[in-house]
Amino acid sequence: MxxxxxxxxxxxxxxxxxxxxxxxxxxxxxxxxxxxxxxxxxxxxxxVKPPCRHFKSCGGCAMQHADDGFVADWKTSVIATGLAARGIETDIRPILTSPPQSRRRAALHGKRTKSGAMVGFHGRASDVLIETPDCQLLDPAIIAALPVLEQLTVIAASRKAELELVVALSENGIDLDMRNCKPLDPRVIGEVSALAEQHRFARIAWDGEVIGLRAPPIQTFGQARVAPPPGAFLQATLHGQNMLMQAVAEAVGGAKHVADLFAGCGTFSLPAAETAEVWALEGEASLIAALDQGWRQATGLKKVTADTRDLFRRPVLPSELSKTDAVIIDPPRAGAEAQTIELAKSEVPRIAAVSCNPVTFARDADILIKGGYRLDWVQPVDQFRWSSHVELAAQFTRAHMA
Structure with a gap:
């Protein structure tokens, strides 16, 4: 047919x-x-001809068969369609796309084999593991580390279970969190530490427990240097992080008192502290601890108050934002409906929103607009090149204050 x-x-x-x-x-x-x-x-x-020879078998990419212009237009249309479904029109800026071989954070998988181990991505809609030594997404430093990840898989994986290998590049080398490991045998700690030293890994964690530390896995956010906990969220590419940071800075404007909701390790809080006092809130205590330490060790930043708070169960109320000039909100894929409902009741003049899900962003944008905010612009950012994912930053202003 x-x-x-x-x-x-x-x-x-x-x-x-x-x-x-x-x-x-x-x-x-x-x-x-x-x-x-x-x-x-x-x-x-x-x-076009897919640039990666693994494209047909690997499930990491969906759109290598289309030219860059088509992919950019398609991803922008996904955002526009989500907003249109809510009756929302706004200025959608040209998409900013990260270059090939720039992914600095990825979740790989590893499993033992009769001859050793294999490491890679799963096939499309499959649990079949595909080795990808010529991956066109990953930073070359991660590709170079694949043989070491195979050695670590032999050490940490049981014979039947797969490992999840959360890899991130830091200023001091690779930061690795191995998940779904077999029970830790203290006798392997020295072996893992030796591998970290030999191959200049910054840190290796075994199901969240650090067993190899050569140097702090430093990430830089503005003028601050932060050592996140093992496996912590990090923007996928440095390019993507910088583009989102610039958009957030524009949306925040000249605010002097900023609240950063779902602050993580401080990707947006710490740069904002260069010009404003910041109240940073995040549900995971380990992330807030890393943010706080990064602020305390930095110089030239204004005050940052870092609090652990579950914003899904206990959202920030309008009365708590009475002296706030701008809010930054970067929720997970599910969005932040409960928190957005409270924001819509507030009198905060400016909101900088970051989202990795155009559908939940449109839902939350609709709540803010019905509460009296105006969506001024949306900036698409594509740091998951060739995938179906797209991120964005956006500016909201109080209509009567604009």
């Missing part, structure tokens, strides 16, 4: 009229479908 692809889903799959999804297809392409599998007949002008 011959079909024509008419659109792309939010997951990056092609859809024909009442048929699909068909991975790695593009709008306008004709395909021959047999038993649910599409064979390309007529390629789109936007189709």
């Amino acid at each position: 011959t079909l024509t692809i008419t659109r792309i889903t939010a997951a990056g799959d092609g859809m024909a009229e009442d048929a699909g999804p068909f991975p790695r297809t593009l709008p306008g392409e004709e395909v021959d479908v047999v038993d649910g599998t599409a064979r390309l007949l007529t390629p789109s002008p936007t189709r």
